[in-house]
Amino acid sequence: METIRNYLDNMFSGLKRTAETERAKRELLNMMEDKYNELIAEGKSENEAVGRVISEFGNLSELKEELGLSDADVITDTRRTVDFKESEEYLSSSAKAANRIAVGVSLCILSPAPLVTLAGAFGSGSSESVSKLAVFIGLMLLFALVAVAVALFITTSIRISKYDYLKTEEISLEHGALAYVKELRDRFKESYALLMTVGVVICVVSVVPLLGIALLLGEGRIVILGVAILLLLLSIGVHLIIRAGMIKESYCVLLQEGGYADKKANRQVEKIGQIYWSVAAAIYLIWSFVTFNWGITWIIWPIAGVLFGVLSAIINATYKAEK
Amino acid sequence: MIGSDVIRGYTDTMILFLLLDEPSYGYEVSKSIENLSEGAYRIKETTLYSAFGRLERNGYIESFPGNVTFGKPRTYYRITEKGREYYREKCDEWKRTKNLVERFINLEA
Numbered sequence: 046m047e048t049i050r051n052y053l054d055n056m057f058s059g060l061k062r063t064a065e066t067e068r069a070k071r072e073l074l075n076m077m078e079d080k081y082n083e084l085i086a087e088g089k090s091e092n093e094a095v096g097r098v099i100s101e102f103g104n105l106s107e108l109k110e111e112l113g114l115s116d117a118d119v120i121t122d123t124r125r126t127v128d129f130k131e132s133e134e135y136l137s138s139s140a141k142a143a144n145r146i147a148v149g150v151s152l153c154i155l156s157p158a159p160l161v162t163l164a165g166a167f168g169s170g171s172s173e174s175v176s177k178l179a180v181f182i183g184l185m186l187l188f189a190l191v192a193v194a195v196a197l198f199i200t201t202s203i204r205i206s207k208y209d210y211l212k213t214e215e216i217s218l219e220h221g222a223l224a225y226v227k228e229l230r231d232r233f234k235e236s237y238a239l240l241m242t243v244g245v246v247i248c249v250v251s252v253v254p255l256l257g258i259a260l261l262l263g264e265g266r267i268v269i270l271g272v273a274i275l276l277l278l279l280s281i282g283v284h285l286i287i288r289a290g291m292i293k294e295s296y297c298v299l300l301q302e303g304g305y306a307d308k309k310a311n312r313q314v315e316k317i318g319q320i321y322w323s324v325a326a327a328i329y330l331i332w333s334f335v336t337f338n339w340g341i342t343w344i345i346w347p348i349a350g351v352l353f354g355v356l357s358a359i360i361n362a363t364y365k366a367e368k
Numbered sequence: 369m370i371g372s373d374v375i376r377g378y379t380d381t382m383i384l385f386l387l388l389d390e391p392s393y394g395y396e397v398s399k400s401i402e403n404l405s406e407g408a409y410r411i412k413e414t415t416l417y418s419a420f421g422r423l424e425r426n427g428y429i430e431s432f433p434g435n436v437t438f439g440k441p442r443t444y445y446r447i448t449e450k451g452r453e454y455y456r457e458k459c460d461e462w463k464r465t466k467n468l469v470e471r472f473i474n475l476e477a
Contacts, residue, residue, distance in 0.1 A: 069417060072394060072417055072420075072443060073413050073414070073417055075393075075394060075395070075440065075442060075443075076394040076395045076398065076413050076416070076417070077413060078440075079394070079395030080395055080398070083395075083399075101410055101412055101413065102412060102413050102414060103412025103413050103414030103415050104412070104414055105414065107412075107414040107415055107418045108414055108417065108418050110418065110421065110422070111417065111418050111421040
């Protein structure tokens with residue numbers, strides 16, 4: 046109910062307070078409350094009821110005559126307007142995309158784990174044919190995992206590409222959508238902090254088992270186990286970080302905050318990003334296959350991530366300076 | 369799905385129809401419209417409110433404070449004689465509109 050009241054306050058915040066606007070606000074609130082109460086009585090959840098009431102509210106420009114306003118009072122702008130339903134769809138698609146991308150990245154990180162484990166277990170000491178078979182199976186699993194991940198990346202990017210205009214065009218959220226997205230974002234802040242903290246802690250801690258095994262049990266096959274645990278923990282930690290980051294990013298896109306304030310710079314960053322990440326993937330694969338040092342080559346990804354952040358910050362700064 | 373442009377000219381008729389027998393208030397009217405249309409049309413709150421205002425300014429309906437239910441005073445609307453006349457005119461207009469458009473409709477095309 047509070048959300049509905051805030052929504053109306055927001056809608057009317059740009060208008061002069063007159064007897065007409067106050068009356069309209071009171072009447073509209075009455076209708077919305079009636080509808081909300083009935084939806085709740087029907088057994089709908091709070092979120093569902095608020096969502097429906099707000100999405101069926103309509104458009105303030107319809108009330109121009111009622112409120113005695115001229116066209117100038119109802120601000121017109123040329124930006125593409127994004128309404129409540131569109132924002133809602135974008136946010137839910139983004140959350141799904143975040144999940145799929147995070148799973149894909151986890152699979153990539155995990156992909157060498159079977160190979161490393163099998164090669165370690167059936168390495169020196171086993172007969173040559175057995176160790177060759179182990180490596181073969183490990184490689185097959187590696188390719189299978191990477192293939193699934195790549196499929197996830199491609200299908201997700203196709204699905205989410207229909208919302209590209211939100212990132213590249215000048216947009217303006219309808220009053221109601223703006224209030225709704227802001228509220229969701231504020232509610233997400235806590236989960237974001239939690240996911241990020243847990244993710245980072247897991248990543249930092251991930252090397253501990255490897256170090257522990259190496260120090261306590263010495264060299265040998267058992268170290269391989271440490272590498273496998275390292276990859277597993279990393280995949281979980283990175284998964285959490287990516288999910289939290291992508292969901293937060295979707296709020297930034299809609300609210301045009303952070304890196305999404307400047308659309309021109311954004312288009313540039315996107316273009317460079319495509320090349321950048323392909324190069325990073327190539328370096329990772331070449332380095333890994335030449336040295337077979339899977340325990341260390343994953344370091345490419347966090348480094349590439351940080352560098353990309355720096356790069357886009359520089360691009361954004363140069364565009365700002367031009368202005 | 370029915371285009372809102374088509375409906376717009378007839379929301380007033382729908383509202384007047386619902387007030388023919390007895391006075392009503394905002395949400396009740398909106399719910400009746402949804403029920404009668406079997407969910408095919410939901411009137412937006414802003415559309416309904418502006419229609420009430422327009423109808424009242426033209427003297428087709430009158431508003432009055434209703435009894436207090438759940439501690440909330442509701443604005444009720446009742447149809448006037450002029451409103452009934454206007455409603456009949458709109459019904460007639462719709463019949464003629466329907467007849468006219470019907471001549472251009474071929475569902476097998």
